[in-house]
Amino acid sequence: MSSQIWSQLRLDPQKRLPLYKQISQQTEQLVHEGKLKPGVRLPSERKMAEMLKVSRMTITLAYEDMKARGIVRSQQGSGTFIMRGPRIEHSEQAVTWHTQFAYETGKINYAMEEVMRFGRDPRLIPLAGVGTAPDVHPGIELSQFFAEHLRRNPMLLQLPTPTQGYEPLRQDLRGWLAESGIHAAPEETMIVSGAMQGLDLISRLFLGPGDYVIVEDPGLPAASDAFAASGAKILRITLDEQGIRTESLENLLMQFPVKFIYVNPTFHNPTGITMSLERREHLLALAKRYGVPIVEDDPTGLLYYGKKPTPPLKAMDRDDLVIYLRTFSKYVFPGLRVAVLVAPEPIVSNLLKVKQRIDLHSNNLSQIAVHAFLLEGRLQRHLERLRSAYAARISLLEEMLSAYPDIQCQFPQGGVFLWCKLPPHIRAERLLQIAIRKGVAFVPGNWLSGVGLGDHHLRLAFTHPSLDLLKEGIKRIGEAIAEYSSYQW
Template sequence: MTQNIWKEVVINPQEKTPLYKQISNQIELLVHDGQLKPGFRLPSERTMAKLLNVSRMTITLANEEMKMKGIVRSHQGSGTFILRGTRLKEKEVQLDNPVDFAYPTGEINHGMDEIMSLGQDQSLINLGGVGAAPEVHPGIEFSQCFAEHLRRNPVLLQLPSPTQGYEPLRLEMINWLKKVGVTAELNEIMMVSGAMQGLDLISRLFLKPGDFVIMEEPGFLAAADAFTATGAKILRITLDEEGIRLDSLENMLMQFPVKFIYVNPTFQNPTGITMSLERRKQLLHLAKKYGVFIVEDDPFSLLYYSEKPDPPIQTLGSDHVIYIQSFSKYLYPELRVAVLVASEGIIRHLSKIKQRVDLHSNNLTQIALHAYITGGLLETHIQKLRYGYAQRLKEVQLRVKASSFLHCQIPKGGVFLWCRIPKEVPAERLLEVAVKKGLTFVPGNWMSGVGLYDHHIRLAFTHPSHEGLKKGLDLISDAISAYKAYQF
């Protein structure tokens, strides 16, 4: 590539945005526009400084900024290379009256937007988003239960809804949580509009600019957005077969002002890995030693397909754990209800913040969920899910075993497959081919905070029909073959 590309990087010393951020932002756009390809080596810092007429330190800062975003990666002695960062669905819309917004929307992972958008296209086989399989979808049964409950108690919709949630549901949660071993009193329980609201409230309560959060790499991309929106920074730790690695965790806790460690220990999103009991105990020990909280996100633990998984970390030491269990993976994504468990003091503070955000809880869905649980229907439904999804997983194993392109970690529960694809096939490019063939999935690098896993994909195996699942897995191999043969 000639030096002409760098003429498109125009910086303005009069702008409020620091020079290094101007450079970082413009190079990021060149990457997303396809003008800078993955693997392209950037000029040396000295050369880049001359090309852009800035100091070498400015280039160093720009490179560090791009590393944090996952746009570039440096190899000592080799240089700095373009990775494939999170995809920008659309360019930022300019305002008529420019405003210096405090909320960093431009740094949000726009891969989530694309996952949602592709998931709405019913012409595609959806292996990207999560949803209940057609044969076990609870929609009609759930709505009938809800309608009957309201027919008997119409006054419920006229009553104000407490910020901490519909009280009969909170009381029912005391018994429900015992299914995973969690013991909690009523004043330690609040209902939130999905796990994401819980994470947002926790972020508002605990985090300020300059704080740090530790989370898994790869991990839940929407959680990272909630944390960084406060101005906090994320430290990422990779996983092994027992979960988050602890060999470097203590060093991080010693060096950085970490407020909490966010983990998804059971059937982790996206890898499907389950943290071992010993690792859970060690993680809790370090959290207590350094006085930090663990935020435990547990959306899948009742979806086990062989033996029951180890109990949540919360059961080992509740004073240092904030526990969240969502119901959307058991029912359907649009059901925005989750239960959050913490000490009474934390619940009170979170409730004050929640009151400012939405004042009243969503009584409608909480009433419906309460009726569904107290009628014994949710427990029966989850048993159906375990059987149905276990059968699908067997089909997945057969298809993967027959494929020369897909190498997947087969989980013992949950809804995700973490698969490795050939090194010469970038996951985002493969998605472009797959969509044309009628299929969607999540590229692995969208689940990374540093632009790694470009040769991995996340597959959700619970949403399509049986036939759709089989066809979808075959289409992935077809798409890989097409890419390798340059038929796109």
């Protein structure tokens, strides 16, 4: 195969998509178009790097990405080969699919997809996505409570579940929320399939093309993607050590007809910052003055490692301004896909209509499992175990990272992330490429920003690996930093 075909790849370092992804996606396109046939051998990594004028590391990652996605396969000693054939367009299906789509999925931030892929790769120490450490993993306990609960109530699974959620779960959740100062009437709560579904429902109900939403930056890309999917324009505000900058917020509220403000005020993802009490009061006052609701996402507020954090905005809300989301993903398992949404009744009753159209109700099994775990104070005991296990991890990280002056971290009072700053000559996304070769993954800060912040930051999720693996992961990131300047980028 002549090298001409590869000259068709158009790489743009200015794009937000990493170079290795650009190579992988464009190669896949050549395969789909039938320009690269199954069995064709790819050039060696060295040769490809020379042809495309990128680092060898970029090519290694591109080839690994294509292997993971089943586009190519490697054969020991003989090279890397195309596996798939061209996309067959039958004459009766002569439709160019992508021209038919109304939603440009190419705009979706790739961070979530990558974090999930890293999490599935057993060769990588998981410091990118959140999971529960093996020493405090509630899997066995949860399955025992669940089995026992079903044995005693065998009809449970057959009962019709309301869209609003499994009734006993909702009832007990109200008591649990009240412990955080959130006093919700039954008609003000609903179960959703993870906080992400809550955000999607809110987006569908509130937003249309041309609407404006304010979000924190850096922040959860999946949230802004959910809002942008309805056609909304995203306005981004940075944080200081007290949380979202309310002065900038007021400027935006004066200029734009904003539909809502989305915040993650307690142990913010990714910075770990907790909004101060004064800032919370100011935010609520601004929301009231400009008549703009707040969406409060609170996935980790109960994972505090010292004193209890400032109360949720929802607990301080006297004017029905706040829609509150609390997921079980970080407290039990992300795979459960169970979260509770609290909002004034007119919002809940309309969100229910939207939800009914999507999935009728959230999964019964998961709701019953969460309920079994809530009974008899089991969840409280589990959260206490998590707090002490994760506090020990923060101390360990503080001690370990003091040996690496090139990684300056903000050690949070709670939550599941460490936000760390690298020296200006180290770009986190490039560092990730070395780290992956060393068998450890993290999230480069720029994946979490829509305004180009975070090029020199990394987010470390510290709750998933065992303590030994956590130590090993930090050591390998340290080695990756030490090697960084020996690469020609």
